[in-house]
Amino acid sequence: MRIVMTGATAGFGLYAAERLADAGATLTIGARNPAALPPTLHGRVAALPLDLDSLANVRTFAAALGEGPIDVLILNAGLQLAKPATSADGFERTFAVNHLAHYLLLRLLAPRLTTGARVILTGSGTHDPAEKTPVTPPAHADAARLAHPETDPTAEKGVRQACFRAYSTSKLCNIMTAREAPRRLSGIDFLSFDPGYVPHTGLGRDNGRVIAALVSYILPLLMKRDRSSTIPRSGQFLADLAIDPRYAGARGDYRSVRGPALLNIEPSALARDDAACARLWDDSARLVGL
Ligand SMILES: NC(=O)c1ccc[n+]([C@@H]2O[C@H](COP(=O)([O-])OP(=O)(O)OC[C@H]3O[C@@H](n4cnc5c(N)ncnc54)[C@H](OP(=O)(O)O)[C@@H]3O)[C@@H](O)[C@H]2O)c1
Incomplete structure (x- = not known):
């Protein structure tokens, strides 16, 4: 089984990649620095350069993967x-890295995905206002305004709120892409994944190491207990979603870690808006030049 994966070098994605290698998968990962892989991946995966900050780089990565068929595509990287x-292309960076670059990668690799192939996009519970997370929730999924927040009258003025909203909205876009994809690409299974809150990953690194560490210890104490997870738990679920036959046939399902379980639940009202999902797909295509 050939698996292509982003976001395999750190956090729970690294844990998932290790489990997939243990299971005998042929794993190719996109990494910003393939020469400095985590030691647990050395000699066990193939790594090609990929910086999702640049759409040209995404195209180079897709071409470097070669022509062989792909059975599973895991789009897990995020910031x-x-x-x-x-x-690099002049778009708001969170939206560009977390959504647009993955959207382009999916579109470029779709012709190489085998019949019955599986694609997993890592979303987040922060996309749903009903979850009442500490992260400012999305206001809309209008790609043109998300790419250029300076044109968005609904944009948050505060720096922290704007960054949080850019993040939660990019994850909403991942979930909406998984829902729209089966209507556009036949013969492929699609899932989105909410890992719960996973402390001690690198996600908060832009805030500085001290704040990131404090948040990792404090936030789980303030959250509903079933929304807090661990690197092994969410990493194992991500690996299971990729290869376990029980997840076959998914049509954009949203799978969320709740305590020890991985539930199939409804995402937010906006994520369930089929017209908005279709618009996001078409507008994203225009933004990436397809
Ligand atoms: N932690 C949570 O509580 C949580 C909750 C919900 C959803 N998520 C989502 O889960 C996914 C994994 O997050 P994590 O918490 O495990 O964070 P993490 O430890 O920071 O891992 C993020 C991964 O994404 C890669 N990445 C970031 N920017 C990239 C870029 N420009 N180009 C290529 N790769 C890039 C990183 O590569 P490098 O090693 O090169 O940095 C790393 O492999 C993300 O999509 C995140 O949004 C996390």
């Missing part, structure tokens, strides 16, 4: 910024 920033 959460502390200060607003712009990608």
Whole structure:
């Protein structure tokens, strides 16, 4: 089984990659620095350069993968910024890295996915206002305004709120992409994954190591207990979603870690808006030049 994965070098994605290698999968990962892989992946995976900050880099990565068929595509990489920033292509960086680059990668690799192949996009419970997480929830999924927040009258003025909203909205876009994809690409299974809150990953690194560490210890104490997870638990679930036959046939299902379980639940009202999902797909295509 050939698996292509982003976000395999740190956090629970690294744990999942280790489990997939243990299971005998042929794993190719996209990594910003393939020469400095975590030691547990050395000699066990193939690594090609991929910086999701640049759409040209995504195209180079897709071409470097070669022509062989792909059975599973795991789109797990993600970032959460502390200060607003712009990608190499001039788009808001969180939206560009977490959503647009993965959208382009999916579109470029779709012709190489086998019949019955599985695609998993890592989303987040922060996409859903009903979850009342500490992260500012999305206001909309209008790709043009998300790419250029300076044109968005609904944009948050505060730096922290703007960065949080960019993050939760990018994860909403991952979930909406998984829902729209089966209507656009036949013969492929699609899932989105909410890992719960997973402390001690690198996600908060842009806030500085001290704040990131404090948040990792404090937040689980303030959250509903079933929303807090661990690197092994969410990493194992991500690996299971990739290869366990019980997840076959998914049509954009949203799988969420709740305590010890991985539940199939409804995402937010906006994520369930089929017209908005279709618009996001088409607008994203225009933004990435398809
Ligand atoms: N932790 C949580 O509580 C939580 C909750 C919900 C959803 N998530 C989502 O889960 C996924 C994994 O997050 P994590 O918590 O495990 O964080 P993490 O430890 O920071 O891992 C993030 C991964 O994404 C990669 N990445 C980041 N920016 C990239 C770029 N420009 N190009 C290529 N790769 C890039 C990182 O690569 P490097 O090693 O090169 O940095 C790393 O492998 C993300 O999509 C995140 O949004 C996390």
